[in-house]
Amino acid sequence: MSIPHSSHWGAFGAVATADGVRITPHPDDPAPSALLANVPVAATPTARVLRPHVRRGWWEDGPGPDDRRGRDEFLPVAWDELLDRVAAEYRRVLGDHGPRAVFAGSYGWASAGRFHHAQSQLHRFSHLLGGAVRSSWTYSHGVGEVLLPHVVGNQEPLLSPTSWTSVEAHTDLVIALGGLPAKNSEVASGGITRHEVAGRLRAARARGAEFVLVSPLRDDLAAELGAQWLDVVPGTDTALLLAMCHVLLTDGTYDREFLDRCTEGSAEFLASLDGRTPEWAAPLTGIPAATIRDLARRAVRGRTMVTVSWSVARTRFGEQPLWAAVALAAMIGQIGLPGGGFGHGYASTGGVGKRAGTYPLPTFPQFADPLRVRIPVARIADALLHPGEPYEVDGRHEVYPHLRLVHWAGGNPFHHHQDLQRLQRAFRAAETVVVHEPFWTATARHADVVFASTTTLEREDLGAARYDDRLIAMGRVHAPLGQARDDYSTLSGLAERLGIGPSFTEGRSAREWVEHLYEQWRTGPAARAGITAPPYARFVADGEFRLPAEPAEKVLLASFRADPGRFPLRTPSGRVELHSRTVAGFGYDDCPGHPVWLAPDEVPDEEFPLHLVANNPATRLHSQLDHGATSQAGKVAGREPVRVHPQDAADRGLRDGQVVVLRSRRGSCLGGLVVSDAVRRGVVQMSTGAWFDPVAGAEAGVTCGHGNVNVLTRDVGSSRLAQACTGQHAAVQVSAFEGVPPRVRAFDQPGT
Ligand code: PGD
Numbered sequence: 206m207s208i209p210h211s212s213h214w215g216a217f218g219a220v221a222t223a224d225g226v227r228i229t230p231h232p233d234d235p236a237p238s239a240l241l242a243n244v245p246v247a248a249t250p251t252a253r254v255l256r257p258h259v260r261r262g263w264w265e266d267g268p269g270p271d272d273r274r275g276r277d278e279f280l281p282v283a284w285d286e287l288l289d290r291v292a293a294e295y296r297r298v299l300g301d302h303g304p305r306a307v308f309a310g311s312y313g314w315a316s317a318g319r320f321h322h323a324q325s326q327l328h329r330f331s332h333l334l335g336g337a338v339r340s341s342w343t344y345s346h347g348v349g350e351v352l353l354p355h356v357v358g359n360q361e362p363l364l365s366p367t368s369w370t371s372v373e374a375h376t377d378l379v380i381a382l383g384g385l386p387a388k389n390s391e392v393a394s395g396g397i398t399r400h401e402v403a404g405r406l407r408a409a410r411a412r413g414a415e416f417v418l419v420s421p422l423r424d425d426l427a428a429e430l431g432a433q434w435l436d437v438v439p440g441t442d443t444a445l446l447l448a449m450c451h452v453l454l455t456d457g458t459y460d461r462e463f464l465d466r467c468t469e470g471s472a473e474f475l476a477s478l479d480g481r482t483p484e485w486a487a488p489l490t491g492i493p494a495a496t497i498r499d500l501a502r503r504a505v506r507g508r509t510m511v512t513v514s515w516s517v518a519r520t521r522f523g524e525q526p527l528w529a530a531v532a533l534a535a536m537i538g539q540i541g542l543p544g545g546g547f548g549h550g551y552a553s554t555g556g557v558g559k560r561a562g563t564y565p566l567p568t569f570p571q572f573a574d575p576l577r578v579r580i581p582v583a584r585i586a587d588a589l590l591h592p593g594e595p596y597e598v599d600g601r602h603e604v605y606p607h608l609r610l611v612h613w614a615g616g617n618p619f620h621h622h623q624d625l626q627r628l629q630r631a632f633r634a635a636e637t638v639v640v641h642e643p644f645w646t647a648t649a650r651h652a653d654v655v656f657a658s659t660t661t662l663e664r665e666d667l668g669a670a671r672y673d674d675r676l677i678a679m680g681r682v683h684a685p686l687g688q689a690r691d692d693y694s695t696l697s698g699l700a701e702r703l704g705i706g707p708s709f710t711e712g713r714s715a716r717e718w719v720e721h722l723y724e725q726w727r728t729g730p731a732a733r734a735g736i737t738a739p740p741y742a743r744f745v746a747d748g749e750f751r752l753p754a755e756p757a758e759k760v761l762l763a764s765f766r767a768d769p770g771r772f773p774l775r776t777p778s779g780r781v782e783l784h785s786r787t788v789a790g791f792g793y794d795d796c797p798g799h800p801v802w803l804a805p806d807e808v809p810d811e812e813f814p815l816h817l818v819a820n821n822p823a824t825r826l827h828s829q830l831d832h833g834a835t836s837q838a839g840k841v842a843g844r845e846p847v848r849v850h851p852q853d854a855a856d857r858g859l860r861d862g863q864v865v866v867l868r869s870r871r872g873s874c875l876g877g878l879v880v881s882d883a884v885r886r887g888v889v890q891m892s893t894g895a896w897f898d899p900v901a902g903a904e905a906g907v908t909c910g911h912g913n914v915n916v917l918t919r920d921v922g923s924s925r926l927a928q929a930c931t932g933q934h935a936a937v938q939v940s941a942f943e944g945v946p947p948r949v950r951a952f953d954q955p956g957t
Contacts, residue, residue: 208680209748211317211396211668212661213826214240216675216749219662221683225249226662236400238391243825243833247660248683252644252832252952254657255687257287263653268294268609268636275629275651275899279955284688284698291654292702294637298610299335304576306609307331308589310340312582313616314827317396318666318679319567320719323615323641323658323692329571330696331612333705336576338606344583344621347929348518348527349549351599355785356531358775361761366548367510368759369405369558375544376409377507380417380500381432382442382526383514384425385552388823393556395670396677401559402552406430417500419445421818421885425514435500436885439816439934440805441490442517445497446529447802448486451478452501453536459505460538467769468535469776470784474799481802489802491885504537511537512548516820519933522795522803523923529800532783540781541766543758556672560755565730566669567676567722578606581928585622586920589631597925600791609636614658614692619647619897619913620828623932624871624920626908641692646828647897647913650955657689664691667719676723676738676750691715788926795924805934807919813869813936815853815889819914820933822892831896832952841877843949845895845912848879849939850886857940864942867891869935872908872916875901875942889939893932896951904947911949 207218207229215238216231226248230237247253258279262271271277298306309331315323331337342350349363372379379385390402406427410416416432418425421439426432437445453459454475464471483494483501490497504511513530517523530547531540539545550557580588581598584605592607611632622628625647632638632651640652643660663685668677693715700709713721720741727738738750762781764772773779777787789798809816824839825831839846842864849859859865861880866873867889876891884890891914901910908916918935922928 208682209677210662210679210682211677212244213314213317213394213396214238214392215400216396216398216668216677217241217244219244219682221248226682231398234399236403238400239835240391240825242835243830244662246830246833247643248662248686250686253686253689254642254645254649254655255689256281257284257657257688258282258655259287260653263637268297270634270636272633274633274638274653279655284690287654288698288702291639292699294610295334295699295703298636302607302609304334304336305338305578305606307337307612308608308610309337309612310580310582310585311613311616312340312344312618313621314394314829315615316661317668317670318661319669320569320715320722321661321664321666321691321693322569325569325571326692326696327612327614328574329569330700330709332572332574333700333708334703336574337612338576338578338580338608339574340582340585341579342582342927342929344930345553346515346518346550347581347583348523348923348927349515351927351929352524352527355776355788356528356782357762362547362549365561365759365761366551366558367544367546367761368560369401370758371543371760372510372558373405373409373412375508376414376510378415378417378503378509379409380419380504380509380511381426381514382419382512382530383517384418384420384422385512386425386514387427387552389821390552390555392826393554393670393672396668396673397555397670398673398675400555402555403427421816421888422820422890423883435492435496438489438491438885439818439888440520442513442526443529443800444486444489444802445492446526446533447478447481447800448483448497449501449504450529450533450536451481452483452498453505454478456502458502459536463538463540464535467540467766467780469778469780469782470799473784474532477799477801508542508544509537509539510545510548512551515550515553516933518923519930521805521807521921521923521931521934523929523931524796524926525800525803531781532800535781535783541760541762543760546761556670559672560759561671562674562752563756564734564736564752565726566671567667567726569722580605581922583622583930584922584928585618586624586628586631589634596928598928599926600787610639611635611637612639613648614641617646617648617828619651620894620915622920623915623918623930625897625913625916626872627920641695643689645955647951656695657687658695659685659689659691663689665716665719667723674752674755676744676752678745678748693718791926793925796926807934807936809887809936813938815937815939816887817867817869817914817917817935817937818888818890818933819918819935820890820892822894825894828894828896831894841879842946844875844877844946845891845914846879847876847889847891847912847939848881848884849889850884851880851882852886853889854878854880859939859941864946865939866907866942867917867937867939869917869937871919874907874909874912874914874916875905875946876912889937898949898951900950901947905942910947911951
């Protein structure tokens with residue numbers, strides 16, 4: 206019988222057979238994700254952590270900074286013995302240094318399911334223990350999380366933008382900076398039952414909407430939409446946007462009334478456009494001046510949506526394109542009108558633009574964090590390498606805490622962070638690194654303690670997500686492999702040893718917790734919201750419960766536009782801030798008080814003449830299940846594919862399918878060459894998420910022998926404002942790999 210289940214890339218049914226797990230997409234999903242085919246490999250021993258392990262040096266010599274971390278031998282140990290040792294280490298660190306010495310930020314997507322969500326489990330545990338240092342914001346859209354509150358008073362454009370239904374019905378022109386990539390819309394945090402983005406875009410096109418794709422990559426927008434492709438030079442979107450603003454200013458076609466009534470600081474912003482002509486922007490962006498001028502004029506002809514993907518802001522000075530897009534939309538004057546204004550992250554996940562239900566969802570209580578010490582999420586290596594040193598963020602002067610014990614569950618920093626050799630040095634500076642993982646990821650391999658975790662297929666859970674209309678009774682598809690345990694059970698064992706057992710477990714088994722979360726929700730918040738859900742047993746028998754339909758069309762900032770006096774924004778002026786006195790007051794030259802052109806500070810040069818775009822992958826979610834069928838089918842010569850323009854390949858004598866070396870100022874990796882005219886000339890594209898392989902790398906004389914692009918990227922914040930991830934761009938060189946490429950070792954058991 207097919208067992209209902211869910212993942213970040215879709216709900217599905219699963220059956221365990223003698224030949225492995227078989228997956229069928231949810232019957233209501235109009236466009237199931239190809240990523241589902243990665244799931245069955247999770248049920249095989251390949252790359253699984255089958256029992257708890259310790260690093261020999263830590264086990265024998267005790268905690269402390271250690272250069273052997275990441276290259277030492279791992280020893281299998283008994284669960285109880287290991288939990289005793291980790292509990293003792295917690296007592297040492299907390300006793301000698303207090304909770305500011307523990308990092309339990311544990312960023313990462315982990316897996317779908319409300320109860321077994323790894324970070325939530327770890328956060329509950331550490332909050333009960335007196336807190337730990339955590340991280341603020343996300344790798345996904347860290348710039349928007351910090352900037353938007355200054356510009357529009359909150360994060361509403363990220364959480365609840367104008368709905369797809371509104372775009373589908375009203376937008377005439379979609380200007381998509383960074384595109385609307387189908388691959389990213391397959392994923393939504395917490396799960397998604399129906400994949401609708403492609404269909405909505407198709408419907409908008411059928412109604413007559415036109416699309417302009419601004420991206421160095423042609424496939425950032427589906428070909429069927431017939432978009433005009435402006436193959437912009439990476440990192441120059443701000444120049445394009447400012448030049449479009451300049452055209453509206455000099456043409457006198459901007460909406461003066463909207464600027465006066467609904468914005469603050471338009472005088473400063475408009476004055477700053479002096480000289481920002483299309484002719485100025487053309488050589489920077491690679492887009493002809495006439496095209497820029499024409500696009501600006503088209504933008505004021507009908508209903509226009511200017512949208513910036515999260516990836517465009519995941520760059521150095523990434524605050525600028527987002528703020529400039531808001532400024533352009535303000536000059537067009539359609540913010541708050543159906544299908545008009547600006548968006549941030551449409552299609553960056555499948556959730557953006559779906560109407561979030563207004564009803565409550567079941568939640569796992571994590572308690573309040575008693576410590577409340579945070580570092581910006583993408584500054585983890587800085588914190589580990591520079592304890593006690595000052596840094597600035599969002600107008601504040603802060604000091605990095607001295608992190609001695611790092612505890613990570615449900616994330617893979619050796620996938621998501623930049624400049625991985627620097628991250629290795631950072632991990633080596635810690636005294637103890639504890640990682641919970643179902644798989645031997647590079648993060649597990651850089652730990653001292655590896656707790657063997659179950660995968661989602663091995664446990665029951667409750668699938669529920671903000672942008673989905675189903676609760677899924679996720680069933681257990683097969684028994685845990687080896688000695689793998691749920692993170693809940695591992696943390697319960699630690700909690701017991703540290704004297705917080707009863708408060709952590711409240712006396713419930715994992716199964717009892719899942720039922721408890723559901724029943725609490727059903728009889729409490731759901732009932733109060735008028736939702737009549739069946740009792741747990743019935744819910745499980747049915748496999749899912751359908752929540753009320755999504756509320757009607759949503760238009761971002763509609764009431765504010767209608768009456769800014771009555772519905773002011775939570776900015777100092779109550780209006781959209783095109784110039785922010787607050788931000789100007791911080792005195793940051795890397796993020797002044799209004800959107801400006803700041804030239805990227807790493808650009809192609811003689812040594813590294815190509816722009817690298819390091820975007821999210823099409824064949825897996827981040828690094829998850831890189832050994833799965835879809836991800837493996839996408840590899841070229843066993844490596845992560847790297848796309849190179851035909852002319853750039855010809856200039857270097859490179860041919861399709863060969864193994865190549867990519868180098869940047871930080872490191873080097875192998876890749877499998879794909880010659881493609883879907884990338885702009887001078888640009889190469891390689892996705893994130895190939896598992897870091899320093900073993901094969903050493904044999905090949907490079908940092909990673911498989912193709913983890915984050916050995917190439919730079920570990921620097923977007924600016925002092927957001928300090929966000931800038932992994933999207935770098936300057937690189939590509940050349941032929943000479944010799945026999947080594948076998949990829951990233952999926953082997955360590956030491957084999
Ligand atoms: P994942 O591969 O999803 O990457 O970074 P993130 O760390 O989220 O890692 C999740 C890990 O959780 C996996 O190793 C998985 O095995 C593990 N896991 C799954 N289920 C469980 C469980 O139940 N228990 C435990 N203990 N573990 C579990 C993603 C991050 O990468 C993001 S969100 C973005 S948007 C960034 N994008 C870029 C980018 O555009 N360019 C670059 N260069 N770098 C990026 N990094 C960022």
